[in-house]
Amino acid sequence: MMQEKIEQKLAERFPDALSRTVENESHGHRVPQGSETHFKVCVVDATLAGLSRVQRHQLIYQLLGEELSQGVHALALHLYTPGEWQGQVPQSPDCQHAR
Numbered sequence: 757m758m759q760e761k762i763e764q765k766l767a768e769r770f771p772d773a774l775s776r777t778v779e780n781e782s783h784g785h786r787v788p789q790g791s792e793t794h795f796k797v798c799v800v801d802a803t804l805a806g807l808s809r810v811q812r813h814q815l816i817y818q819l820l821g822e823e824l825s826q827g828v829h830a831l832a833l834h835l836y837t838p839g840e841w842q843g844q845v846p847q848s849p850d851c852q853h854a855r
Contacts, residue, residue: 758795758823758826758827758828759778759780759795761823762778762795762797762820762823762828763776763778765819765820765823766778766797766799766819769819770799770801770803772801772802773799773800773801774800774801774802774838774841775798775799775800775841776798776799776800776801777796777797777798777845778795778796778797779795779796779797779845780794780795781794781795781796781832794828794829794830794832795828795830795831795832796831796832796834796845797816797831797832797833797834797835798834798835798836798845799816799834799835799836800836800837800838800840800841801836801837801838802837802838804835804836804837805837805839809835812833812835813833813835816831816833816835817831834846
């Protein structure tokens with residue numbers, strides 16, 4: 757399962773994360789039922805300190821390169837240090853092309 761692969765890679769890269777979540781948001785998009793193509797990822801980890809927002813995103817894209825080449829179409833990334841974390845993952849906007 758794609759979600760489990762993503763969760764495992766994040767757990768290996770960020771073992772001491774304050775928070776680490778992966779949510780399959782494919783159901784809100786125009787994809788076949790049961791798809792694993794759109795994910796929301798939230799990581800709260802001290803190792804993100806000193807990295808710009810772009811660098812944080814690049815780190816995740818590199819980490820999940822295999823998954824992106826195997827059908828993951830979209831990642832909503834929310835990447836924070838513990839000091840930036842406000843305690844909840846932002847809501848994703850509705851897809852314009854939802855079913």
